[in-house]
Amino acid sequence: xxxxxxxxxxxxxxxxxxxxxxxxxxxLYSVHWYRQxxxxxxxxxxxLLKGGEQKGHEKISASFNEKKQQSSLYLTAxxxxxxxxxxxxxxxxxxxxxxxxxxxxxxxxxx
Amino acid sequence: xAVVSQHPSRVICKSGTSVKIECRxxxxxxxxxxxxxxxxxxxxMLMATSNEGSKATYEQGxxxxxxxxxxASLTLxxxxxxSAHPEDSSFYICSGRYSLxxxxxxxxxxxxxxxx
Numbered sequence: 001x002x003x004x005x006x007x008x009x010x011x012x013x014x015x016x017x018x019x020x021x022x023x024x025x026x027x028l029y030s031v032h033w034y035r036q037x038x039x040x041x042x043x044x045x046x047x048l049l050k051g052g053e054q055k056g057h058e059k060i061s062a063s064f065n066e067k068k069q070q071s072s073l074y075l076t077a078x079x080x081x082x083x084x085x086x087x088x089x090x091x092x093x094x095x096x097x098x099x100x101x102x103x104x105x106x107x108x109x110x111x
Numbered sequence: 112x113a114v115v116s117q118h119p120s121r122v123i124c125k126s127g128t129s130v131k132i133e134c135r136x137x138x139x140x141x142x143x144x145x146x147x148x149x150x151x152x153x154x155x156m157l158m159a160t161s162n163e164g165s166k167a168t169y170e171q172g173x174x175x176x177x178x179x180x181x182x183a184s185l186t187l188x189x190x191x192x193x194s195a196h197p198e199d200s201s202f203y204i205c206s207g208r209y210s211l212x213x214x215x216x217x218x219x220x221x222x223x224x225x226x227x
Contacts, residue, residue: 002154030214041115041204041218042155087154089216097143097214101155 001025003090005102012078020034020073020105022088031071032099033063033088035082042087045073075107082107113139113209117219124227126197132190132222134205140185141207144193145216146178149202158203195226 003024021022022031030049033043048064048071062084064071075082085106089099124130132195134144142163145156158181159169167180177199179191194201202223206216 025214035220039221039223044215044217047215049153050148071159089155096160097208098145098157098160099214099216100157103154104152 001100003088003102005086005088005105006102007105009106010076010108013078014109014111015077016109018075018078018107020075020086020088020089020107022056022071022102024069024090024092025040026069026092026094028064028066028069028090028092029095030091031062031070032091033062033073034089034101035084036087036088036104037084078107078109080111083107102106113137113207113217115141115205115207115219117205117225118173119222120220121223121225123225123227124198127194129226130192130195132192132205132224134188134190134207134219136207136217139207139209141188142185142207143197143208144182145189145206145208146180146188146190147204147206149204151202155204168214182192189204192224195224196224200224 016089032047033045036042060075062073085104087103116135118133144161146158148217158173159167161180161182162181169175182188186222204221206218
């Protein structure tokens with residue numbers, strides 16, 4: 001079953017912050033975040049493993065709440081280069097290593 | 112990050128012809144590669160899991176005779192769309208699994224297939 005991402009779209013001005021959420025009805029082993037620009041390959045951002053950890057990547061960080069089966073991606077002081085579609089990919093114990101991707105969140109950053 | 116090369120980036124073909132798409136891991140050995148299909152403004156839908164030296168595992172609803180997958184080496188997997196029809200037009204993306212333990216996947220740039 002596909003994880004649910006919210007919001008579907010976000011419009012920001014440079015320097016503003018955003019949060020993208022990813023929720024699953026299954027018990028998750030890991031959550032993966034990717035960013036895809038139009039017509040390009042999805043780019044790996046980070047992975048969060050079961051254990052409720054939080055990780056950071058430049059001004060982009062994420063958390064994973066194992067109890068809620070929910071992950072959040074935090075983008076702070078957004079830059080124009082952050083524009084794109086963000087996907088979460090989830091792995092559960094029955095997925096045999098496969099990832100199931102959410103429907104994506106379109107992030108647009110304006111000057 | 113690790114690099115996955117996908118070729119061609121775009122292909123236009125006539126209905127009834129077959130098209131082969133290559134996916135190569137350039138700086139790591141990918142014993143497992145994944146093939147996805149993506150419709151405009153939609154998510155990545157897994158089509159099949161390709162394991163080096165063995166038959167691919169297809170997701171429910173994916174025709175294995177239509178989408179032939181070969182993974183003959185640790186760095187190359189191919190997807191052949193046989194007897195392509197307009198409804199097969201889509202964006203096809205492959206990925207290589209870089210880390211077995213963490214299942215980190217690195218994606219190719221994708222192939223835009225247009226069937227006339």
